Amino acid sequence: MNRRAIAQGLTKTLNASVNEVLASSQQCTDSSALRLGITGAPGVGKSSMIARLAAYRANKDKQLSILAIDPSSPLSGGSLLGDRIRMADLVDNPDIYIRSLPSRSANDGLCNNVPALIKLLEDADFSEIILETVGVGQAEYAIRNQVDIVILVMQPGSGDTVQSMKAGVVEMADILVVNKDDMAGADIIYAELGEIAARGGRLEGWYPKVVRMCARDGKGIDKLSEAIDQAVAWQAQHRDVELINAQRKRYQLQSLLERRVDELLNAAEPQLLSDSVADCFSHIAGAIKD
Ligand SMILES: Nc1nc2c(ncn2[C@@H]2O[C@H](COP(=O)(O)OP(=O)(O)O)[C@@H](O)[C@H]2O)c(=O)[nH]1
Ligand SMILES: [Mg+2]
The missing domain is CATH 1.10.287 (Helix Hairpins)
Incomplete structure (x- = not known):
């Protein structure tokens, strides 16, 4: 992977004006790359989880890129992910590319030109593209159509988290993750999410998987990866590519x-x-x- 070229391309695309994007006339529609959208409130452990997930799923035949659209993300600060996992672990991984992007530029919680940014990474032959967005409500809706699988991350102990989430945000996810399983209250939120998942997800016939894990020590990352593979397999049978392309x-x-x-x-x-x-x-x- 040519990191320099990718980095320069992303910067150029990020800053492209409306007319420049139109002139490039690229079709930012479905492709073979798997797009994962990871969302959730600040601090629930999205970045930590992504680091674990990327390290778990990437290999020399399956290169993976991460776009973190999260102004609060420590990705931009240098020391990535809290205590155990360091940015360096991923930066040194030859099969992973990470870039953090400011969200200031767009009013929906993403950044400008997300479709073109994803397209660039697809053209660079990444097999999987992970988008981290900060959970501000709007961004969840904006991201939904840009990715194949939406993963909503929550943590225990924030009282009535699930009930208080904006209606529709939980329902919109394909996979629900209880992170920080090491903290008190994980059983409660896990059970609540199980009830919600049993009602069905945004795609008819798909019942969101609920996964509990601990990004701090990596426990449960295999279950999350498995849930992603199950969602991918299900979508391969059921997704309506024309509709998806139209929505994108x-x-x-x-x-x-x-x-x-x-x-x-x-x-x-x-x-x-x-x-x-x-x-x-x-x-x-x-x-x-x-
Ligand atoms: N106890 C505990 N803390 C975690 C876990 N995962 C992440 N954290 C901590 O939660 C904080 C926020 O994590 P981060 O990944 O930056 O969250 P983000 O804002 O959602 O991207 C950091 O201090 C992490 O070390 C976990 O599984 N258990
Ligand atoms: Mg983050």
């Missing part, structure tokens, strides 16, 4: 349009706003294509 395209289209409208509004203010809303609207709508 729609997301990309919508985020490019939103950015373009933002750009135009910023450029036109404040004079523009002295007109009626209808006039402003026609002005912006007309300018979108220019």
